Amino acid sequence: MLTFIGLGLYDERSITVEGREALRAADSVFAEFYTSRLVGADVTDLERHHDVRIEVRSREGVERDPEAILSAAETGDAAFLTAGDTMISTTHTDLRMRAEARGIETRVIHGVTxxxxxxxxxxxxxxxxxxxxxxxxxxxxxxxxxxxxxxxxxxxxxxxxxxxxxxxxxxxxxxxxxxxxxxxxxxxxxxxxxxxxxxxxxxxxxxxxxxxxxxxxxxxxxxxxxxxxxxxxxxxxxxxxxxxxxxxxxxxxxxxxxxxxxxxx
The missing domain is CATH 3.30.950.10 (Tetrapyrrole methylase, C-terminal domain)
Incomplete structure (x- = not known):
């Protein structure tokens, strides 16, 4: 399972309750902050607040080399985090389509945009x-x-x-x-x-x-x-x-x- 989660607009508390529960239940957590970012929290704040470890991916690590994300989603529950709403960027739609093409179930939990x-x-x-x-x-x-x-x-x-x-x-x-x-x-x-x-x-x-x-x-x-x-x-x-x-x-x-x-x- 690959769950796309929008973090909302500002800090570690801006996520929805549904998103928070899915994030904390995930086996692996990935994030990107090149399309946008939270200015009221950094990655350490997110990790501490939600008691998770987050692997931040570069643009290349999402668009050109998403294998780590897809492999984690094939063998367990993986979460992919972005600021705002998770499906605003075509980058994320492409990642979702790659997952679907490999038979990986996907889920989208929206955030405020x-x-x-x-x-x-x-x-x-x-x-x-x-x-x-x-x-x-x-x-x-x-x-x-x-x-x-x-x-x-x-x-x-x-x-x-x-x-x-x-x-x-x-x-x-x-x-x-x-x-x-x-x-x-x-x-x-x-x-x-x-x-x-x-x-x-x-x-x-x-x-x-x-x-x-x-x-x-x-x-x-x-x-x-x-x-x-x-x-x-x-x-x-x-x-x-x-x-x-x-x-x-x-x-x-x-x-x-x-x-x-x-x-x-």
Missing amino acids: AQTAAAGLTGLQNYRFGKAVTLPFPYAHGGDGVPASVIDAIEANRERGLHTLVYLDIKVGMGPKGPDPEHEEYMPADNAAELLAAGWEDVLAVVVARAGSPEPLVAADTLSALATRSFGDPLHLLVIPGDLHHVEAEALAGLAGAPEYLLPT
Whole structure:
């Protein structure tokens, strides 16, 4: 059995009760933290809290060489952990399909995602979101500014009146016990807003910082204004709203401090 478990958004306690029970019952536990990570807990915190030993796998150790995971699932109960919800990344779908192809039973235990948290914290309606995008560090895509694919997706959503969730790039170096704090880089929301303001300077946007933590931050203003502010510790994301329902407009004003002149009357 291979059980995919989403850890939720923040720390060792963010996992669901169902996920916690499956994790603690597993014979072998694997994890990856290159697609995202918990900023309120490290691997040692997870191991201590759940009384398990976790083998952290690199991207190559999941995508190119998953044999250790699959072998453990063939001979016992293996758990595979990720931050957020476990099936957001195609990497994890590929691993599940490999397991199924070998006759290994699989199970998915979902966790809270940044997407649902962004809707809940901002008051924007979940079904009014269009295609999400990831904004990479300029050096990561070999160019300057914002990739054309990101611009095209945002423009397509705006034309349809839909909100755009913008995930912000992370680069996590790996040490012997998982993510290495000395080699981590997280795109802050002010940096992202500055990049996007080149094309949409006066467009309304919303920053969501540290979703899932005890003290998340939500702030709405123009991209150019958000580019001048600091939003503290990671993880951050941005939302570029489309057409606003009056309840959404009221929520952005009341929950995110959106200036009245940016909202529909």
